[in-house]
Amino acid sequence: MVADMLSIPKQIYKTLSNLRTGIVLLLLVVIASALGTFILQRPTTDLQKMQAAYSPQTLRLLDRLTLTDIFHAWWFLSLLGLLSLSIVLVSIDRFPNSWRFYARPYRRTDSHFRAALPTKVELPVKDGAEAINAAQRALKKLRWPVERITDSGQTSLYAERHRFSVMAVYVIHASLLLIFAGGIIDGLFGYSGFLMLQPGQTGNVIATRTGENKALPFSIKCYAAGQENYADGSPRKWWSKLAVVQDGKEVQSKEIVVNDPLVYRGLRFYQASFGPTGKVDGLQVMATASGGAARELTLRMDTPAQLDPDTTVTLSQFIPDFFIRDNQVFKRSDDMVNPAFRLEVKKAGSGEAATQWLFPAYDKMSQGKDAGYHFEYREMKMGYFTGLEVSHEPGQWLVWAGCLLMGAGLFVAFYMVHMRLWIVAVPDSTGRLVLWIGGQSNKNKDRFQQKFDDVVEGIRAELGRALIAPRSAQQKEESAELTLVSAK
Amino acid sequence: MGTRARVVQMETPAATGGNALLILVGLGVAFLLITALLGAAKSAEPLYNESNLLYVALIFYAGAGALYMGFGVTGVTRYVKFASLATAIGFTANTLAVAHRWYLAGRPPFASIYEMLLSFVWTVAGLTLITEKKLGVKIIGSITMPLAVVCVILMQLLPSEVRPLVPALQSTWLHVHVTLAMLSYAACAVSFALAMMFLIKDHFPTETFLALTSALVSAIYVAVVATRFEKWGGLSVTAWDAKEKSDIFLGRGVRLFVTVPDLGWLFVMAAVAALVPLVFWLLARVRKNDLYYGLANKAVFIGVLLQTVVLAAFVVRVRDASYASPFQEGLYPTALAASPFILGGLVTGVFASLLYLMLLWRRSDLEALLPSADTLDRVTYKTICVAFPLLTGMIAAGAYWANRTWGSYWSWDPKETWAAITWLVYAGYLHMRVTRGWRGRRAAYFAILGFGVVIFTFLGVTYLLPGLHAYA
Numbered sequence: 019m020v021a022d023m024l025s026i027p028k029q030i031y032k033t034l035s036n037l038r039t040g041i042v043l044l045l046l047v048v049i050a051s052a053l054g055t056f057i058l059q060r061p062t063t064d065l066q067k068m069q070a071a072y073s074p075q076t077l078r079l080l081d082r083l084t085l086t087d088i089f090h091a092w093w094f095l096s097l098l099g100l101l102s103l104s105i106v107l108v109s110i111d112r113f114p115n116s117w118r119f120y121a122r123p124y125r126r127t128d129s130h131f132r133a134a135l136p137t138k139v140e141l142p143v144k145d146g147a148e149a150i151n152a153a154q155r156a157l158k159k160l161r162w163p164v165e166r167i168t169d170s171g172q173t174s175l176y177a178e179r180h181r182f183s184v185m186a187v188y189v190i191h192a193s194l195l196l197i198f199a200g201g202i203i204d205g206l207f208g209y210s211g212f213l214m215l216q217p218g219q220t221g222n223v224i225a226t227r228t229g230e231n232k233a234l235p236f237s238i239k240c241y242a243a244g245q246e247n248y249a250d251g252s253p254r255k256w257w258s259k260l261a262v263v264q265d266g267k268e269v270q271s272k273e274i275v276v277n278d279p280l281v282y283r284g285l286r287f288y289q290a291s292f293g294p295t296g297k298v299d300g301l302q303v304m305a306t307a308s309g310g311a312a313r314e315l316t317l318r319m320d321t322p323a324q325l326d327p328d329t330t331v332t333l334s335q336f337i338p339d340f341f342i343r344d345n346q347v348f349k350r351s352d353d354m355v356n357p358a359f360r361l362e363v364k365k366a367g368s369g370e371a372a373t374q375w376l377f378p379a380y381d382k383m384s385q386g387k388d389a390g391y392h393f394e395y396r397e398m399k400m401g402y403f404t405g406l407e408v409s410h411e412p413g414q415w416l417v418w419a420g421c422l423l424m425g426a427g428l429f430v431a432f433y434m435v436h437m438r439l440w441i442v443a444v445p446d447s448t449g450r451l452v453l454w455i456g457g458q459s460n461k462n463k464d465r466f467q468q469k470f471d472d473v474v475e476g477i478r479a480e481l482g483r484a485l486i487a488p489r490s491a492q493q494k495e496e497s498a499e500l501t502l503v504s505a506k
Numbered sequence: 507m508g509t510r511a512r513v514v515q516m517e518t519p520a521a522t523g524g525n526a527l528l529i530l531v532g533l534g535v536a537f538l539l540i541t542a543l544l545g546a547a548k549s550a551e552p553l554y555n556e557s558n559l560l561y562v563a564l565i566f567y568a569g570a571g572a573l574y575m576g577f578g579v580t581g582v583t584r585y586v587k588f589a590s591l592a593t594a595i596g597f598t599a600n601t602l603a604v605a606h607r608w609y610l611a612g613r614p615p616f617a618s619i620y621e622m623l624l625s626f627v628w629t630v631a632g633l634t635l636i637t638e639k640k641l642g643v644k645i646i647g648s649i650t651m652p653l654a655v656v657c658v659i660l661m662q663l664l665p666s667e668v669r670p671l672v673p674a675l676q677s678t679w680l681h682v683h684v685t686l687a688m689l690s691y692a693a694c695a696v697s698f699a700l701a702m703m704f705l706i707k708d709h710f711p712t713e714t715f716l717a718l719t720s721a722l723v724s725a726i727y728v729a730v731v732a733t734r735f736e737k738w739g740g741l742s743v744t745a746w747d748a749k750e751k752s753d754i755f756l757g758r759g760v761r762l763f764v765t766v767p768d769l770g771w772l773f774v775m776a777a778v779a780a781l782v783p784l785v786f787w788l789l790a791r792v793r794k795n796d797l798y799y800g801l802a803n804k805a806v807f808i809g810v811l812l813q814t815v816v817l818a819a820f821v822v823r824v825r826d827a828s829y830a831s832p833f834q835e836g837l838y839p840t841a842l843a844a845s846p847f848i849l850g851g852l853v854t855g856v857f858a859s860l861l862y863l864m865l866l867w868r869r870s871d872l873e874a875l876l877p878s879a880d881t882l883d884r885v886t887y888k889t890i891c892v893a894f895p896l897l898t899g900m901i902a903a904g905a906y907w908a909n910r911t912w913g914s915y916w917s918w919d920p921k922e923t924w925a926a927i928t929w930l931v932y933a934g935y936l937h938m939r940v941t942r943g944w945r946g947r948r949a950a951y952f953a954i955l956g957f958g959v960v961i962f963t964f965l966g967v968t969y970l971l972p973g974l975h976a977y978a
Contacts, residue, residue: 062918
């Protein structure tokens with residue numbers, strides 16, 4: 019009774035190192051992941067959509083059950099942790115046997131083994147040593163690495179290929195653990211956010227996914243940004259000319275596009291988007307004085323421009339879509355439909371400013387209180403921002419290393435077959451001397467059968483040659499040398 | 507002399523019967539080709555263009571599918587040979603279509619669901635030919651050809667203009683990722699077909715095939731009825747703007763539906779007809795009376811006829827007509843392109859039922875054409891051994907590309923998550939086989955389940971679950 023009871027740690031080890039547990043854990047991960055695709059997840063869905071999809075009660079219930087953020091929930095991460103642990107323990111449990119198999123190959127055969135092995139052929143021969151030599155030549159021709167083994171006066175041959183493939187499964191699982199490790203590191207130490215810059219602007223504060231602002235130890239300056247379109251108007255390319263400013267000096271510059279980020283000190287800046295700020299960057303007008311003198315001006319928001327030594331004009335308001343009621347201008351919407359610009363002309367000395375309005379959709383000329391100047395609308399330049407996605411992923415190198423390792427591991431596991439051949443000259447059941455050829459492979463047995471048949475054919479041919487062809491002087495020497503070795 | 511005369515006598519009756527379907531299919535193919543040629547000649551467009559070539563491929567794939575079905579009805583082995591030939595011709599036309607599109611667009615066809623289906627069909631047809639020649643499974647086309655036909659029909663309905671690539675898709679990694687995806691999905695499709703063949707050869711009971719086919723067809727019709735049946739018997743379908751070549755939207759993400767009168771009743775009838783064999787099957791098992799199986803099979807046959815009627819009615823009434831909408835005043839047009847999934851479901855239902863009938867009537871002939879169950883089992887495993895590394899590569903390439911474009915290699919996006927689930931399911935298959943020695947039936951079930959997950963990942967996620975992967 020006492021002998022049957024295992025200590026708790028041993029029981030836990032036994033459960034976790036069991037393949038069935040691994041499969042159950044895998045199944046649970048699959049179900050949880052599937053749930054995470056059917057139920058809207060908070061990190062990737064905006065609030066409005068969530069509230070539109072679920073009633074408040076349902077949403078509260080889902081939140082309580084952590085079903086709205088499954089992939090960061092403690093139980094999901096624990097499942098992944100247990101799965102990793104299970105992989106580690108199963109590997110540790112099975113590794114000693116595999117290592118023994120790998121490190122100490124079974125080179126010599128005994129009669130029981132020879133009787134039990136399914137793939138074997140016996141060729142009757144006259145001279146055991148000759149036959150072994152012939153077999154060795156045949157194997158060499160077929161490019162098998164052959165080993166001669168001598169013990170107690172008997173020589174046998176052992177040939178094998180791709181012994182490493184038995185270790186492939188551990189390589190594959192180790193690579194999986196590498197990938198997980200990379201993911202964990204990124205989960206703990208990585209971060210990502212968004213940086214919006216207008217051309218000419220420098221910024222170093224990014225808005226992270228979790229909502230907080232993070233200051234970077236260096237700044238990014240945007241020199242210019244733009245968008246190129248296809249003939250049908252859809253975006254073709256977004257680009258930004260960026261420079262990294264560290265301690266006041268520019269240390270790196272690059273023009274980035276989507277799919278080609280700027281990398282500096284482990285941080286990557288991706289071209290994510292490009293769009294209008296909705297604000298006016300510059301308004302070009304032709305200012306005509308009552309006297310007749312005209313000049314072109316580019317006005318910036320709230321920046322006074324000099325018309326003459328006494329008068330300044332300032333662009334003080336921009337409305338994308340306006341309407342007039344009771345002689346006042348109001349905003350109807352944010353869509354660029356009916357823009358309106360308010361210009362204030364100030365004469366030095368007089369405290370008041372005269373207001374002129376420009377409604378480019380209706381009339382190119384401005385209207386309003388007479389201020390000694392008229393303005394004709396020329397062009398307006400809207401402000402644009404470039405949206406940069408910023409991310410720091412220290413663990414990604416482990417992930418890529420894991421992927422490459424897994425690729426190699428899968429290749430070895432599926433396409434490299436561990437094959438073994440044993441050849442020994444022994445008397446068969448009737449006492450006749452035969453050359454016993456046996457072979458085994460760990461998978462793909464039908465292809466191995468073909469290879470085995472090729473080997474047997476090759477050995478037969480060599481044996482035939484040895485019998486028929488007269489022994490050349492070199493052959494005599496060879497066999498004499500070899501016989502000498504075996505005699506030892 | 508006497509024996510020779512006898513041999514000649516015996517051959518003649520079979521040969522006449524054997525030629526009938528060949529002549530029929532040959533005439534049908536020729537007719538369709540000539541009408542297509544005339545139509546193309548009239549339109550003054552160059553003959554050698556992608557949609558014409560695709561249509562030619564469709565004709566030949568359909569011809570191949572018909573010949574496989576014909577074999578199913580008559581048991582004449584010659585049909586299989588000609589079916590293989592038809593597949594090869596269709597594949598050539600398909601290859602030319604792909605080449606033409608590649609040439610026009612200046613890049614391989616990977617950027618929209620239309621192009622993905624084009625690549626997928628090409629890969630499936632190619633793998634069918636390889637499996638037939640190299641692995642000796644001569645009738646694998648009976649499953650893969652209907653699949654190809656369904657896909658090409660879907661393609662005829664999808665927007666097919668060569669659209670320039672949005673910035674996120676302008677990367678070599680696109681080609682790597684999508685190529686791996688197409689190859690792996692096609693390999694999974696072939697493994698599915700092989701697993702089905704295994705079940706056939708392994709004496710999987712025909713009655714269970716009956717239950718499963720009826721369940722699949724019922725599910726399709728019940729799903730359509732449950733979501734689209736309108737009060738008073740109409741069927742609601744999406745409205746279609748022919749000028750814009752897109753669905754008509756009422757608001758953001760909200761489509762406009764119109765009601766096709768009386769079509770709903772037809773679907774209800776078809777749903778009931780699909781459930782009847784299932785009921786009979788249950789009765790046979792509960793009452794332990796095999797006579798019910800006979801009734802069930804008759805019901806399947808009637809069901810197929812009814813399904814064909816429903817399909818025809820759907821096509822005729824939805825193709826080019828306007829109907830009223832319960833949401834907005836006025837008549838709105840609709841088109842087949844607006845309901846690709848209903849159409850796809852109907853065609854799948856018809857094919858599944860026909861394949862079942864083929865199995866019912868010609869099982870022993872089918873089994874004679876298949877290699878041994880053990881070989882099929884091993885070849886299924888080998889196919890998955892090809893599919894699995896490709897799947898792994900696809901996920902890894904996708905992750906690396908996502909990292910370069912969006913700054914994150916894994917964001918638990920539904921498509922990513924389901925790709926991972928697919929990977930885990932096939933990993934499960936390999937584990938069960940290698941470590942637990944699962945062979946035969948259990949391995950076949952797993953392979954079939956795996957392909958179901960692949961279909962969901964490929965099509966279900968795109969259309970049922972929104973996310974970043976909006977391109978395909």
